[in-house]
Amino acid sequence: MPVTLKDVAQRAGVSRSAVSRTFTEGASVSPKTRAKVERAAADLGYAPSALASALSTGRTKLIGLVVSNFHNPLFLEVFDRFTTGLQARGLRPLLVNLTGETDPEASVRMLRQYSVDGVIVASSTLPPSFAGAFRKAGLPVVHSFGRWTAAPETHVVGIDNRECGRLAARTLIERGYRRVAFLGGPEAATSTEDRLAGFLDGLTDAPVPGVMTSFAQGYTFEAGRAEMQRLIAAGPPADAYFCGDDVLSIGALSALREAGFSVPGDVGLIGLNDMQIAGWQNIDLTTIRQPVNAIIDASIELALATIEDPDRLPEARLFACHIVERGTLRPIS
Amino acid sequence: MPVTLKDVAQRAGVSRSAVSRTFTEGASVSPKTRAKVERAAADLGYAPSALASALSTGRTKLIGLVVSNFHNPLFLEVFDRFTTGLQARGLRPLLVNLTGETDPEASVRMLRQYSVDGVIVASSTLPPSFAGAFRKAGLPVVHSFGRWTAAPETHVVGIDNRECGRLAARTLIERGYRRVAFLGGPEAATSTEDRLAGFLDGLTDAPVPGVMTSFAQGYTFEAGRAEMQRLIAAGPPADAYFCGDDVLSIGALSALREAGFSVPGDVGLIGLNDMQIAGWQNIDLTTIRQPVNAIIDASIELALATIEDPDRLPEARLFACHIVERGTLRPIS
């Protein structure tokens, strides 16, 4: 049933090598042979087996796309961009779902079994130990949406979380908010830490009282809502909140409105990510946009480059974020 | 660098076959040999190459997961379930993004190149011609979230769209709505057609005036909102709308509220899908739940069964939907 090299060779009356060569870029084939082969291949509907070729060349053109967070709506955009980006370069994403996985070794085995050429870890929640384990196993790896560190073990592409925090601080101050607060994801998440640090840093010279901080149980609507409800119950809320994530923000927003606070009248709110939903008119969340496309394109480029040169030194690429003005913060005064 | 069969065989002092056999289920190996081999394999950190094995067995354990709609938030759940479900069975999803693709042939070539064992087309918007093309190419294929037909060309797993329409009709009537209307996705989408047909069918014996129908430009928030704005501008809206999709519904909802209508006081609204967001308290959309997990599990089972027996006749598996009561429909009277 499946058409092989040999079939094409036979039909074209040439050797198998000739066929192989017409399908490999830059190999030496005469125009005449090439024509014969292409004819035969078309007749037979031949498609070279990537597997077989991978076996001899050592390149599968398979990229492990490791994901762990299927709750963040932003990831729809992420998937879309990653798959089209990889496809455009003749690569295929092999999806690996690491939700709930704790042992990097098992994942390494998985990826090695399929001899992926490289791995892209697309997750802000997966600990860097995973990317590290892939690296140690000799796989080219890029951690997308990862956390910046001064001496990264693997390539990291993402945003400067501290700078985002500063940006949020600046934005709130500019708009006249004074009693500002931070509402982050789980305290353990490193991105939350950095965002908070940046936020506090951005406020040091500002005329603000002590900054309240609180942390939701997870990066979910429910968690954001519950945390804000807790805050409201404990006393009057702050003038404005910087929320570590859009979904969280929307949860908080719902709690605020439900408790009778007007946003941005009584309380201001700024999120982070700018997922599609944030732009829906009945949400209309002011937020900080992560340049998703730029991050993904850079991740792919970096992965490719590392496949070419495995000894390339680990590198961090951080992109600037910017404010998307919507309706949960009052205008600049 | 990579450890092969031969290395393990050498270290264990046995033949390559012996090693291969210890790693194949149900092959004949003495406990003694097995022990030696396993020891050596562990020492060396050996992982059998799925590629090489695929080459001889003809099975890659790769499943093409074909997707085209990255705008429907429901697909996050879908991805999660598919990947974990496939992984649990020792299969790997090879993601194929067909957004904007019109030529099934190109996709067939892609899938054949990687010799996927089977294909799951997870999309309600992709025309059945794609699944058909895969089938004709000899690939076991299941169309998930596809449309039921009396004589399906490929396996189809999904919901009974007509029955959903009837369920929506019944639900609205039970709650005392009389001037009911349908708001669907693009008229061309076959699922929309079926849902409308069922809806009308469910209303035939009910004491309702003529049913108004309208169609949004796409399955997006913007489209739903724009269409509802158009309807409102054209005259007083109906008492209740059955919306072909949740995102669409939420768009319509935003338009209604913004125009000063109370929902469900003035106008009732019921969606379809029950994506996560529908349950958020600030949306609180009454909707019809697609049993996503059941559909996906059945799709995987069916794909597996067809891989086992390629001559299996095409089959349709439809699952019942049920109402999720929330706040956009008044309670049953």
Added chain:
DNA sequence: AAACGTTTTGCAACCGGTTGCAATCAGCGA
């Protein structure tokens, strides 16, 4: 101890391509 039926084992061919090497071919100048 011989004869027998079972397991276990290794050999070698094969899966579908790739590629170094040597043989062949075509084109050109003399």
Added chain:
DNA sequence: TCGCTGATTGCAACCGGTTGCAAAACGTTT
């Protein structure tokens, strides 16, 4: 027409496993 050079071609080995087959090893039975 011959010799030379560079391009094209086919052979055969290899990538890393799998598997049919026959030989070897084992355990029983008499």
